[in-house]
Amino acid sequence: MRLLILSLLFTSTLAWFYGRDEPDRWSVGGVWPLPQKIIYGSKNRTLTYDKIGIDLGDKKDCDILLSMADSYMNKWLFPFPVEMKTGGTEDFIITVTVKEECPGGPPVHGASEEYLLRVSLSEAVINAQTVWGALRAMETLSQLVFYDQKSQEYQIRTAEIFDKPRFPVRGIMIDSSRHFLSVNVIKRQLEIMSMNKLNVLHWHLVDSESFPYTSVKFPELHGVGAYTARHVYSREDIADIIAFARLRGIRVIPEFDLPGHTSSWRGRKGFLTECFDEKGEETFLPNLVDPMNEANFDFISEFLEEVTETFPDQFLHLGGDEVSDYIVECWVRNKKIRKFMEEKGFGNDTVLLENYFFEKLYAIVEKLKLKRKPIFWQEVFDNNIPDPNSVIHIWKGNTHEEIYEQVKNITSQNFPVIVSACWYLNYIKYGADWRDEIKGTAPSNSRPRASAAAERLWSPAEKTQRAEDAWPRMHELRCRLVSRGYRIQPNNNPDYCPFEFDEPPATKSEL
């Protein structure tokens, strides 16, 4: 017996060294993010394409469930480039039971994503309160499916699973102003988000550099502010993205950042203040809203009415970050602004002028026909007075301790928070960088990745402490996503997937 144990230990070391697979180092039918509770059965069952079916019960007309059934049956359940066997087994029906009605809109904040999933040798049963829970359950079920190299068959692990997310907002922010992302590229993000059970697309639509949002009421905004007439999201594009996200259980929260980061709004005459350099020369780089011009608030009001008609989500991100970066140039050195401040009794205190702007903005939001909960970046809490109804979005902090301190401080004043400070996905580096965050020192120097973040946001904290424990499942996740057609970089040092990424040399772009 002792010999056997030794031999296993050696195998394990070898496996690690050579980057090879081995049962406890590479999951088979592992689920990412880790469910709240999962008990695997001891047996697996073979799946063949013509014997598998999905029964949607009394929800056979629900477009969300129909789209789900189609995607999983035709793409995600059997993603590997192998011949699919047919026949040879009993039927395997996935019965989906959802309590609540099929919603006409996207998920609302806090909607249940809870589900029960039982996979036996004869069937699979999904029970969920909402269609969103059913979507999460189906993704989990698809991750219990694996391709067995020996028998050359698809198999599914038997399991009993209870699951629900740790946090209600699990999002990714995309910035379509600094670099325009095509509708298809955004859809690819949404698809892969749903495979990681992420449920919020925070769409930072507009920034200083460009204005790709197409307003019907104010076409001069994108007319002047977009990079080119081709670099815009048409009304149809936006509706298409929201609908595509909804079918995958994802909310789209738009951001229109005010009063800074606004250069690209310059199509609207009089919206921005004149800005000046140290010598008093005009810089022609306006980046702050002109708070003196009362017409600007009427415009913002009309503009946001249109935005709320465009984006159904009950949250509306209104930015508020880095105003101070432009205050000297655009407010302090601007004589008209200084005069206005004196008239209002603000003296030299630009914070009072900021507050003046924000109070008028809160009043606009308050009066919107379609009610919205505003989100602001943390500066509005740090420097100003947030509307009591606001959500505060934390993006600063160099250590976990600093970030926790901020969370404590802001939530103790009864503001809900969204924390982005520790998840800068654009900070990339050489190697298996997703592991680094776990060490937990300086977040701004650490490099998590979206799947790693997705697990921290969904799964129980106590079960997801060590990168070492996570990697066998993450490796399997990566390989599954690669086979699903997504270019996911290796997440470990030397290793391989059963089926590696493949793509023919480029041909001429399609019209």
Added chain:
Amino acid sequence: MRLLILSLLFTSTLAWFYGRDEPDRWSVGGVWPLPQKIIYGSKNRTLTYDKIGIDLGDKKDCDILLSMADSYMNKWLFPFPVEMKTGGTEDFIITVTVKEECPGGPPVHGASEEYLLRVSLSEAVINAQTVWGALRAMETLSQLVFYDQKSQEYQIRTAEIFDKPRFPVRGIMIDSSRHFLSVNVIKRQLEIMSMNKLNVLHWHLVDSESFPYTSVKFPELHGVGAYTARHVYSREDIADIIAFARLRGIRVIPEFDLPGHTSSWRGRKGFLTECFDEKGEETFLPNLVDPMNEANFDFISEFLEEVTETFPDQFLHLGGDEVSDYIVECWVRNKKIRKFMEEKGFGNDTVLLENYFFEKLYAIVEKLKLKRKPIFWQEVFDNNIPDPNSVIHIWKGNTHEEIYEQVKNITSQNFPVIVSACWYLNYIKYGADWRDEIKGTAPSNSRPRASAAAERLWSPAEKTQRAEDAWPRMHELRCRLVSRGYRIQPNNNPDYCPFEFDEPPATKSEL
């Protein structure tokens, strides 16, 4: 006049700030890498698909030129996703004149890549010594073509160009051992290399982790050493890659690293020594060749005979790096090796045993039926005695000064060098990292990228000193490559391409 200049300055600042285009900040018909001499004409000419033709003169049967004509006519000359206009202009014939015969094999070391290219309003004329020069000229010509947004027409800039590379070896190393790369993925690299006028694929085929090379004589090597039976390059795959590279003017230099980094050769019984940990227990992690076993040299000889029949390039990379990393484990702690060293009179000096191995390896290379020039990593120069016929490959050095010092030292002893130390393309980071290398402090902390390296290796040093000057052309290059179907990340801070990358959501992998 002063007002006009000021206004231009302001426009320039604005353009920079907003990431927008502007004539002197974003090239139109710019060439990357920069030619030795280029004089643009003042006029451009419209190109329409049915009026353009390529005349290969007396080389109409040359497969390399036929493949070139097909690729450029059908893909690379007109890559943008726009309707192609026809008619409306006079014929525009590209006449290609090549002096030397069409070669049956890939480029040989030092083969001329020089060309003359003249583009007038009525025609284009390419003159080259070799087909390789013609390939480079055609890529240059394709980069003079641009899509004019105003007229919605393809146009070509008129120009007179004399060009040739600064260095004869301009390569990229791929490692298909630590992560297996599919044949298609390698072909995509080759395609994009040719668009950057790179001419060497250094194929690091085999390493400790896996052995994807399929030997006919010794199938046990990949049989045991490949990750799986799917993770191999068949004989046909290798021939396919070499042929694909040849058509694009690229040599393929294979590397078989000896005597270290050899774990994956373990399919060959007796090839590796036993290795031991501090306690004298066998580690089962052999990574060094057994130099005592005379049969191993017969095997290496037979194996390399096959390699030279497989890879036509006259260079053969035989590694030699990081032997010292395993010497204690696999030689010093190995009693049989110690005994052998005593017998040979090496005492405790493992360097003498290394030399013994290398001398026998040189003798094998010397006797190869197909003559090959060996390349060794720098340790063979630093620690041992390289064969006088060797090329030394520099990969160490923390500063430019250190690297230059090594180049001086090694070349002063009459060894040609390949320098990789300052071009670690796998060191990536956030942002426009290709610029950093220009600052020229610590190469291992800097982050160049392949296109940046390609220009440094091709273009005159004195004309390519500043990243600031390079970026307008690099930006145009990136946008062209994106339109050609390659996912090139933005190389600047906020910016845009006329046509952004687009790709539909993934569908099921093809069989």
